[in-house]
Amino acid sequence: xxxxxxxxxxxxxxxxxxxxxxxxxxxxxRIVKSHDQSTPFHTLAWKRAIERAFDxxxxxxxxxxxxxxxxxxxxxxxxxxxxxxxxxxxCEYGYPLLExxxxxxxxxxxxxxxRGRFDTRIVKEAPxxxxxxxxxxxxGGIHTGVTFRLLLDxxxxxxxxxxxxxEVRRNVGLxxxxxxxxRTVSDHQGITEYYNLYLATMQRLGSPQFPRSxxxxxxDEFGTDCTVLLADxxxxxxxxxxxxxxxxxxxxxxxxxxxxxxxxSPNHLLYSTAIERACEKRxxxxxxxxxxxxxxxxxxxxFGGRERSLVSMVSPPHRVGAGSxxxxxxxxxxxxxxxxxITYDWVGPRLKEWIHE
Amino acid sequence: MNSMITALxxxxxxxxxxxxxxxxxxxxxxxxxxxxxxxxxxxxGLDGADTADRRLDAVxxxxxTSVEDVPAAARSLDSKVRDLxxxxxETRETWAGIAANALRTDAVEPDDVLVVxxxxxxxxxxxxxxxxxDQDNLTAVCAHEDVTFVLTAGTMxxxxxxxxxxxxxxxxxxxxxxxETLAQGGGDTDCFDSIEEALAEKAGNNLTVVSLGxx
Numbered sequence: 001x002x003x004x005x006x007x008x009x010x011x012x013x014x015x016x017x018x019x020x021x022x023x024x025x026x027x028x029x030r031i032v033k034s035h036d037q038s039t040p041f042h043t044l045a046w047k048r049a050i051e052r053a054f055d056x057x058x059x060x061x062x063x064x065x066x067x068x069x070x071x072x073x074x075x076x077x078x079x080x081x082x083x084x085x086x087x088x089x090x091c092e093y094g095y096p097l098l099e100x101x102x103x104x105x106x107x108x109x110x111x112x113x114x115r116g117r118f119d120t121r122i123v124k125e126a127p128x129x130x131x132x133x134x135x136x137x138x139x140g141g142i143h144t145g146v147t148f149r150l151l152l153d154x155x156x157x158x159x160x161x162x163x164x165x166x167e168v169r170r171n172v173g174l175x176x177x178x179x180x181x182x183r184t185v186s187d188h189q190g191i192t193e194y195y196n197l198y199l200a201t202m203q204r205l206g207s208p209q210f211p212r213s214x215x216x217x218x219x220d221e222f223g224t225d226c227t228v229l230l231a232d233x234x235x236x237x238x239x240x241x242x243x244x245x246x247x248x249x250x251x252x253x254x255x256x257x258x259x260x261x262x263x264x265s266p267n268h269l270l271y272s273t274a275i276e277r278a279c280e281k282r283x284x285x286x287x288x289x290x291x292x293x294x295x296x297x298x299x300x301x302x303f304g305g306r307e308r309s310l311v312s313m314v315s316p317p318h319r320v321g322a323g324s325x326x327x328x329x330x331x332x333x334x335x336x337x338x339x340x341x342i343t344y345d346w347v348g349p350r351l352k353e354w355i356h357e
Numbered sequence: 358m359n360s361m362i363t364a365l366x367x368x369x370x371x372x373x374x375x376x377x378x379x380x381x382x383x384x385x386x387x388x389x390x391x392x393x394x395x396x397x398x399x400x401x402g403l404d405g406a407d408t409a410d411r412r413l414d415a416v417x418x419x420x421x422t423s424v425e426d427v428p429a430a431a432r433s434l435d436s437k438v439r440d441l442x443x444x445x446x447e448t449r450e451t452w453a454g455i456a457a458n459a460l461r462t463d464a465v466e467p468d469d470v471l472v473v474x475x476x477x478x479x480x481x482x483x484x485x486x487x488x489x490x491d492q493d494n495l496t497a498v499c500a501h502e503d504v505t506f507v508l509t510a511g512t513m514x515x516x517x518x519x520x521x522x523x524x525x526x527x528x529x530x531x532x533x534x535x536x537e538t539l540a541q542g543g544g545d546t547d548c549f550d551s552i553e554e555a556l557a558e559k560a561g562n563n564l565t566v567v568s569l570g571x572x
Contacts, residue, residue, distance in 0.1 A: 125396070132397045140389020141396050151414050158418075306410065311396055318382045320389035 015102075017073065017110050020060035027069045028062065031097060033247065037129050039286075040244035040251055041091040042074055045221035050076060050089065052221075053214035054353050059086050061114065063098060063107055071098035073111060075121075078356040083118025085322055089356035090210075092147060092251070092289045092310055094124035095131050108137035112315035120322045123313040140317025144325050146297070148287040148305030156279040160272070163304030171268035175231070178264035180238070182273045185228035191219050194228050194240040198256040199343070206339035208351035218244070229273055231257075231266035239266030241274055248283035250274070271303060291325075325357055449485045456569060457489035464567055468513055470560035471496040472553050476570035480505035480541065486569075487539075495521065495559055497552045501570075505543035506552055508535075516559060525555035 020028060025044055032038045040046055047060060056076035063071030073096040077084045088094025096107060108123075108131075115121050123139070125131065126147065134141065150163065160169065185191060195215050202209040218226050222244055231239035239257035243250050252274055257266050271287075278285040287300045289310055301307070312323030335342055342348060413424055420430040465471055471492055475482055483498040484507050490496060493511035495518075500506065510518040522533045522540035529551040531544015542548065557564040 127400060130400060132400045135390060135393040135397050139393050140386065141392030142389060143392065151411060153411070153414055154418055162418075162421075162423075311392065313393060313396070314389060317389040317393070318386040320385050320392070 015063060015065045015070075015106055015110070017061040017107075017114055018064050020058070020062055020072075024062055024069065028060070028072050031069065031072050031099075035097045037095075038097055038246055039091075039093040039249060040222070040225065040246040040253070041088055041093050042072065042097055043222075043225075043246055045218075045223075045225070046091070046244075047074070049214060049217035049221045052217040053211050054089075056089070056353075059114075061111075063096070063102065063110075065102065070102045071096055071107060073107075076356075077119075079354045083116060083120065085120050085122055085356065086115055087122035087323075087356060088124055091253070092124060092286070093126055093129070094122075095126070095129040096123070098131075103133075104131050105133035105136050108133050108139065112138050115315070120319045121315045122323045125311045125313055127308050134313045137315070138317060139313040139315045140320040141311045141313050142320040142323045144310045144312050144323065145289040146292050146307050146309055147289055148300045148303065148307055150275065150285050150287070150303055150305035152275070152279045152283055152285060156276040159275065159279070159304070164272070165302040165304070168268055168272060168302045171265035172272050175265040175269035178233070180231050180233055180264055180266055180269055182269060183230045183232050183237075185219075185230060185240075188216055188219065190228060190230065191215050193230060193237045194242065194256065197230075197237055197240050197258060198254065200258065201256040202348070203339055203343045204259060206335035206337070206342055208342050208348040208355065210352055211349035215242070218242070227274075227277065229270055229277075231270050233261060233264065233266075238264070239270050241270045243274055243278070243285075245278075245282060249286060250278040250282045250284075251286040252288055267299065271300075275303065449482060450489070453482070453485035453489035456486055457491075460490065460567060460569075465490075465492075465565055467493045467511075469496075469565040470494050470556050470563060472556055472564065472566045473498045474549070474566070474568040474570075475500045475502075476568060477502055478570060479503045480507070480543070483507045484541075495556055497556055499549045499552065501546070501549075503543070504531075504546060504548070505541065506549065508540045508542070508552065510538050521555055521559065522552070525551045 029044060032042045047058065050056060051058065056078055059075040059077055061073040061075070062069045063073065074088045074094055075086050076089055077086055078089055079085070096111065098104060098107060111121055111123065124144075150159070152159070154162075185194060192212070195212050198215070199209055219228070225245040227243040227245070229241050229243070230237040238261040240255065241252050242254040244253045245251070252271070255267065255270065275285055287303070287305060290297045290300055314320045314323045342351060413427065417424045417427050420427060420434065422430040460473070461467075469492065471490075471494070473486065473496070475486065475498060478486075478500040479502045480500050483500040483505065487496060487498045487507045487509050491511070492509065493513040495508070495510055495514050495516055497506055497508045508518050508522045510516050510521070517537045518540040519533070519535045519537060522535065522542055526533045526542055526544070526548060529544055529548040531542055531548045533540055533542030535541050553564070553566065
């Protein structure tokens with residue numbers, strides 16, 4: 001294996017990694033759409049939305065064999081402590097998608113080598129990718145949390161009765177009784193409403209926020225595959241979720257709610273509505289990454305999805321700390337005190353860009 | 358002297374920091390590789406597990422139970438199926454006994470060469486009726502539901518059931534198997550004509566033909 005020039009990496013058996021060019025976007029889209037394990041984070045809509053809001057350089061690569069594209073490798077160059085992290089930021093899944101007859105180890109080896117001396121390659125993995133060979137390719141791994149994935153293999157009414165815990169059914173009923181209703185956002189005004197809720201949530205948590213432009217970008221780029229639901233009380237949004245979809249899968253990528261209305265269970269209503277909507281078109285819905293010991297974990301588990309581990313694979317392997325999220329969790333007690341500074345208009349989005357999670 | 362102490366202190370700090378760095382680096386390397394090896398082993402072992410998960414969920418859904426309770430529900434279902442099969446067998450034997458008695462009473466003598474057409478019956482029904490009739494001569498029971506037949510050679514007959522059936526089916530589509538006393542076969546409805554012709558030949562002009570069930 002050898003680096004032939006910048007943006008091009010030759011792999012054994014005449015495989016090579018080549019930079020994604022404008023002319024290749026239709027090939028990328030074809031592979032993503034036809035691959036069983038693709039996610040919204042593999043789409044070019046996700047790439048464009050990130051490029052609109054952040055100052056990252058793209059490291060999207062195509063896997064080429066004998067001149068034919070047989071796989072895709074997403075990723076951006078983001079800021080690291082030393083050198084650059086090459087990672088698919090702000091999401092749970094950034095693994096390569098390969099055609100079924102492509103051996104994974106040479107591709108993973110090429111990905112490990114497709115970086116500068118001080119750079120770190122981080123690949124966000126989940127069991128559904130079925131990608132093996134990371135240890136042989138010289139990657140180290142680190143657990144980053146879990147997700148819940150609910151199969152939508154029966155009508156919503158059956159899921160509601162059979163899969164959801166009693167607590168969910170009770171809270172959904174409570175939300176309706178409390179006068180909450182769910183609205184689907186159809187314009188940028190709605191996105192702004194959601195963003196305001198999201199910003200308040202980040203300020204409560206002391207977590208740096210995405211720039212407003214990112215949400216508008218997602219809404220524009222994903223089109224009908226981006227759904228934002230708002231839980232309204234007397235015409236005011238008190239909770240919301242943002243769902244991204246690709247093929248047969250939906251991911252609840254972001255959620256926000258007004259703490260003052262938690263007694264009305266807006267989150268239960270929003271999640272159950274998101275599942276109901278997904279039942280119409282999708283085969284599974286993913287609830288996104290959660291820390292196993294958190295309250296959010298308990299909340300998401302109630303909807304009956306199957307829990308799966310999330311892992312980040314890192315090359316070189318001694319830099320697995322770059323893929324860890326626990327360092328941010330350790331700062332929780334401090335960041336709530338610093339919330340006004342961390343979520344300040346100018347500071348929050350820049351911190352988010354640097355943290356890239 | 359002071360400069361010597363300072364140099365030693367600086368060297369000690371550098372050594373401690375370097376050791377700490379390499380210790381952390383080695384630990385991260387070891388933990389990271391342990392995780393990636395574990396991942397590869399797990400995923401390789403999971404081959405098809407996602408499909409299996411989906412199938413298990415589908416089975417749980419069909420059984421109207423949780424995934425955890427699938428084994429118990431499957432055992433219960435298996436038990437019910439076996440009970441039902443026993444019940445069907447008992448009912449079939451009862452029916453065959455009643456049908457045989459009715460035929461004996463109305464139309465059939467024990468030494469008749471006999472063909473019974475079970476218009477709505479299956480091969481299992483044909484075997485049960487054949488057994489209940491227990492004729493002394495050549496007897497064929499033709500099951501029209503699945504186009505199979507049972508041919509028996511009773512104690513009065515010098516014929517071989519399998520030989521008669523094979524001869525009858527030489528030119529007919531289908532197959533036949535069995536023993537000297539009992540042969541079973543099937544094909545399409547033409548095979549019933551072949552069997553009937555073969556038995557008519559053996560019986561001279563005394564073939565008894567009976568039809569049971571809906572027409």
